[in-house]
Amino acid sequence: MPELRNSISHHYHERTKYDPDTITSKSQGLDWSKQPVPFKEYKIGSTIDLKPYIQETPEKFTDNPDTAWWRRLSRLLFCSYGLTARMPSMGSAVYLRSSPSAGGLYPAELYVISRGTPLLPAGLYNYQCRTHSLMRFWENDVWKSLQDACFWHSALENTQIAIVVTAVFYRSAWRYEDRAYRRIFLDAGHLLGNLELAASITDFRPHLIGGFVDEAVNEMLYIDSQQEGAIAVLALADMLDTKQNLPRGRTALPSATETQYPQLPDGELLAYFHRMTQIQSGTTGKLNLPEIQQEISIEDKYNFPFCQKISTLTTQIDWGEKLDKLEVTILKRRSTRAYSGEDLTLDELKSLLDFTYQPLHYIDQDLDISPDYFDLNLIQTFIATSGVEGLEAGCYYYAPKAQELRQIRFKNFRRELHYLCLGQDLGRDASAVIFHTADLQASIAQYGDRVYRYLHMDAGHLGQRINLAATRLNIGVSGIGGFFDDQVNEVLGIPQDEAVLYITTLGRPR
Known part of the structure; x- marks a missing residue:
């Protein structure tokens, strides 16, 4: 009887694990002559400058609904992915954005698609973060093409604008090689978290669409799918227009599960894996995919016997009048480089968890x-x-x-965390380290190989909410995408079925 092979998602995850016995032999010096540029340029097109709408005082826009709309869109894009700092580096400059990125490589690109409004003509636009502008590089109406590629998702019926997030693979692969696929989608999750919160500030509602025909969206955007690929679509509803306030449709769709994959050399795994996570259209243009076998549980997954349980109920974080403190927090957020080792308080940890996982508590803050x-x-x-x-x-x-912490092991893990985080002092000196995990086998059973994207974007989204809550509370925070995968489970007592996706460290900044 032939041996059953794991899916390409399992294979990719195993192949890209860091292991203490092999990580040194695999590490290579970076070729700085091939460092990618984290910006996209167009040689043709027309530009819409968005800077005046964030540079002028808000009062200037109150009497003109057209300029008020432009101010809202300008703030949405700037808070989501705008340049917020310029840092000198090796005789040049590194531009930091409102959304964090591993290694400051920023693999994502943002595209705006307009159905055609009096203010934003139909066509394709790229968000140029260096100049905070929209580059209109295609003038024709492509909305029906977008709807067809997204299987006529209900969120696209009455909305007028959509945002497409793409990944430029080499920007991350230059440094992180095949493992970059993980980091690309974690970074995209950070961006989605920013988009979600920035939309609340600006009276928009992004409806996330994860199920679409990849090549159809790539072709619509005129991008080379060998170099760049669409990874998320968001229908952007204007909450000030009641016709656009739609109920949510299905966010995630499954792909096929690929088990007949070839032997792939290092350096080719990422590109092949991405192709295998795509959704293909049938000859009739209809969706031909397995059904999702999703079980909605009203209880938390793990309830360890005889464990200590600590309630995390707490008061909510104050985000200010009209969420003005949230906007400031998004724009000033930075990854912490070193911790002092001083303690956090339990109330601070509870507040972080409350904002990240209990959005219902924030209804009165809009x-x-x-x-x-x-x-x-x-x-x-x-x-x-x-x-x-x-x-x-x-x-x-x-x-x-249940809104509670359930203790698994009693021990101070500072020394072990230093080791698990590849010797990074952030792991050792942090007061708390948060691990996001998923049962990869069960997830693939529901969504096929495409779930690998979904898992990492969701983990990044959660990580970004933690980032912002920590920043608001003056707590240091930094994400870690490099760790000894298997050893994390062994040392901390996390169930072996749980694949570690992301680590976020918290502590007092040094």
């Missing part, structure tokens, strides 16, 4: 109480605490439905 994720039921959260005042050191499972 935040979206049901933000779009691909499937948050697949993501689990574990927290290793080494310095939280009022909480015993150890590893905990966070149960979001």
Whole structure:
């Protein structure tokens, strides 16, 4: 009887794990002569300058509905992916954006598609973050093509604008090689988290669409699918127009599950894996995919017997009048480079978890109480605490439905966390380290190989909410995408079925 092969998602995940016995031999020096430029340029097209709408005082736009709309769109794009700092580096400059990116490589591009409005003519636009402008590079109406590519998703019926997030693969692969695929989608998740919250600030509602025919969207955007690929579509509803306030449709669709893959050399795995996670259209243009076998559970996944349980109920974070403090927080957020080792308080940790996982608590602040994720039921959260005042050191499972921490192991893991995070001092000196995980086998059973994208974008989305909550509370925060995968589960007691997707460290900044 032939041996059953794992899917390409399993294969990719195993192939790109960091292992203490092999990581040194695999590491190579970077070829700085081939460093990618994290910006896209167009030789033809017309430009719409968005800078005046964020540079002028808000009062200037109150009496003119047209300029008020432009101010809202300008702020949405700037808070989502705008340039917020310029840092000198090796005789040049590195531009930092409102959304964090591993290694400052910023693999994502933002495209705006207009159905055709009095203010934004029909066509394709690229968001040029260096100049904070929209480049209109195609003038024809492509909305029906977008609807067809997205299987006529209900969110595109009455909305007038959509945003497409793409990935330029080499920007991350230059540094992280095949493992870059993980980081690309974590970075995209950060961006989606920013878009979701920035939309609340500007009276928009992004409806996330993860199921679309990849090549159809790529062709519509005139991008080379060998170099760049669409990874998320968002229908942007204007909440000030009641006709656009639509109920949500299905966010995630499954792809096929590929088990007949060839032997792939290092350097070719990422591109092949991306092709295998795509949704293909049939000859009739209809969706021909497996059904989603999704189980909605009203209970949290893990309830360890005899474990200590700590309630995380708390008061909500104040985001200010008209969310003005949220906007400031988005724009000033930075990844912390070093921690002092001083303790956080349990109340601070509770506030972080409350904002990240309990959006319903923020209805009175006009935040979206049901933000779009691909499937948050697949993501689990574990927290290793080494310095939280009022909480015993150890590893905990966070149960979001019960709103409590459930202790798995009693131990201070500072030394082990230093090792697990590839010797990064951030792991050792952090007061708490959050791990996002998923059962890869069960996830693939529901969504096919495409779920690998969904899992990492959802983990990045959660990570970005943690980033912003920490920044608001003056807590240091930094994400880590490089770690010894298998050893994390062994050391901390996380169930072996849980694949580690992302790590976020928290502590007092040094």
